[in-house]
Amino acid sequence: VRGGYLNKLADLLYEHRDILASIESLDNGKAIQLARGDVDLVIRYIRSCAGWADKVTGSVVETGRDHFTYVRREPLGVCGQIIPWNFPLLMWSWKIGPALATGNTLVLKTAESTPLSALYASKLVKEAGFPAGVYNVVSGFGKITGEAIATHQKIKKVAFTGSTATGRHIMKAAAESNLKKVTLELGGKSPNIIFDDADVKKTVQNLVLGIFYNSGEVCCAGSRIYVQEGIYDEIIREFKAAAETLKVGNPFDEEVFQGAQTSQQQLDKILGYVDIGKKEGATLVTGGERLGETGYFVKPTIFADVKEDMRIVKEEIFGPVVTVSKFSTKEEAIKLANDSEYGLAAGIHTTNVNTAHDVAAQVRAGTVWVNTYNDFHPMVPFGGYGQSGIGREMGVEALENYTQYKAVRMGITI
Numbered sequence: 466v467r468g469g470y471l472n473k474l475a476d477l478l479y480e481h482r483d484i485l486a487s488i489e490s491l492d493n494g495k496a497i498q499l500a501r502g503d504v505d506l507v508i509r510y511i512r513s514c515a516g517w518a519d520k521v522t523g524s525v526v527e528t529g530r531d532h533f534t535y536v537r538r539e540p541l542g543v544c545g546q547i548i549p550w551n552f553p554l555l556m557w558s559w560k561i562g563p564a565l566a567t568g569n570t571l572v573l574k575t576a577e578s579t580p581l582s583a584l585y586a587s588k589l590v591k592e593a594g595f596p597a598g599v600y601n602v603v604s605g606f607g608k609i610t611g612e613a614i615a616t617h618q619k620i621k622k623v624a625f626t627g628s629t630a631t632g633r634h635i636m637k638a639a640a641e642s643n644l645k646k647v648t649l650e651l652g653g654k655s656p657n658i659i660f661d662d663a664d665v666k667k668t669v670q671n672l673v674l675g676i677f678y679n680s681g682e683v684c685c686a687g688s689r690i691y692v693q694e695g696i697y698d699e700i701i702r703e704f705k706a707a708a709e710t711l712k713v714g715n716p717f718d719e720e721v722f723q724g725a726q727t728s729q730q731q732l733d734k735i736l737g738y739v740d741i742g743k744k745e746g747a748t749l750v751t752g753g754e755r756l757g758e759t760g761y762f763v764k765p766t767i768f769a770d771v772k773e774d775m776r777i778v779k780e781e782i783f784g785p786v787v788t789v790s791k792f793s794t795k796e797e798a799i800k801l802a803n804d805s806e807y808g809l810a811a812g813i814h815t816t817n818v819n820t821a822h823d824v825a826a827q828v829r830a831g832t833v834w835v836n837t838y839n840d841f842h843p844m845v846p847f848g849g850y851g852q853s854g855i856g857r858e859m860g861v862e863a864l865e866n867y868t869q870y871k872a873v874r875m876g877i878t879i
């Protein structure tokens with residue numbers, strides 16, 4: 466039955482995909498072509514969860530003739546879910562899909578600046594026929610509504626996506642209230658590493674996708690680029706050219722790749738970091754300013770000749786601003802990549818399979834993309850090492866966060 470409801474929901478989301486994409490662009494400022502991509506992944510993910518609904522099985526453990534032992538897999542109960550504004554509908558799907566597939570009920574809080582797509586989709590949840598009370602959505606400020614979820618005595622789990630600072634606060638609130646289970650999907654400062662033998666054209670496309678996709682408002686953005694010395698000048702030249710020809714502007718223009726930043730607050734934060742980068746002495750290769758006088762548009766920005774201790778290299782900017790630096794050996798690249806409190810993702814660009822697998826094994830990140838970037842699939846788990854989070858979303862791993870194991874051991878008289 467649960468699978469049936471989720472499949473019905475996926476059908477309805479598909480029917481309403483155009484309006485959902487338009488709402489997402491309007492509310493968040495992201496380019497319409499990217500909003501359509503989000504909605505496609507939402508539909509695929511909800512369908513994937515529908516498929517899981519009757520495949521979450523327990524097990525029998527063989528413990529001898531005098532016992533019958535089995536392990537049940539049970540839902541947690543009421544799950545609290547708090548989502549951010551950068552991928553409002555996608556984050557909604559990553560939260561509700563596994564919770565509903567595994568038989569939980571939920572209360573989800575939308576981000577105050579972007580509540581519309583999830584509210585529209587909630588209408589579709591109702592239409593899909595889920596029993597009353599299973600799915601609940603609330604809008605409201607984090608400090609009040611989010612706080613109420615994190616501290617609630619009857620909520621058994623809280624799943625959060627957003628900043629590391631708020632994640633830390635939520636974990637504390639969970640600990641101090643009822644020790645509800647916590648999963649966190651937090652920030653990042655992900656390295657994107659390019660070796661001398663990389664395919665330049667393809668790599669530059671992935672660098673663009675890595676940092677300018679969703680206007681840089683991506684937790685796993687490839688925001689620290691490391692280039693091997695033999696290819697450095699060529700990459701800088703080609704990447705600069707790509708950044709300068711990238712179409713930025715009206716999110717509803719079909720040609721636009723980079724839309725608006727989501728709010729004045731984000732715009733100010735990003736431009737603030739550009740100033741910091743200039744003051745720190747980094748070389749501004751391109752961009753570094755607002756585009757136009759109205760709207761929250763930022764020119765795609767590349768800083769080169771950065772030093773590892775600069776704030777623009779250490780801190781999450783959450784905008785279309787990237788740093789580039791040079792390395793000589795593979796060992797040095799790995800060391801630089803891992804020099805971060807975060808560990809959400811990493812990119813590797815090389816045509817050498819040995820380099821690819823060796824570096825993939827050694828970087829500390831929940832996702833490693835080789836010769837691709839920001840590349841998601843419903844069956845591939847996503848989540849962070851270090852201060853990038855706890856737990857995984859998507860894949861079979863997501864179901865772990867929404868079930869608990871009950872061991873039943875029965876004595877048999879023989």
Ligand code: NAP
Nearest residue numbers: 548549576577606607608611612627628631651652684783
């Ligand atoms: P945030 O504070 O982490 O907000 C994310 C969600 O948490 C929103 O729904 C927010 O509600 C809620 N929230 C805020 N304070 C809360 C609290 N005390 N208890 C429970 N829930 C709470 O993020 P932000 O302030 O919007 O953005 C700040 C920075 O975080 C960004 O510049 C960016 O660097 C980073 N960020 C990262 C991600 C990511 O995917 N990793 C996503 C968004 C932002 P409101 O709607 O009221 O804000």
Ligand code: MG
Nearest residue numbers: 607627628631
């Ligand atoms: Mg906040």
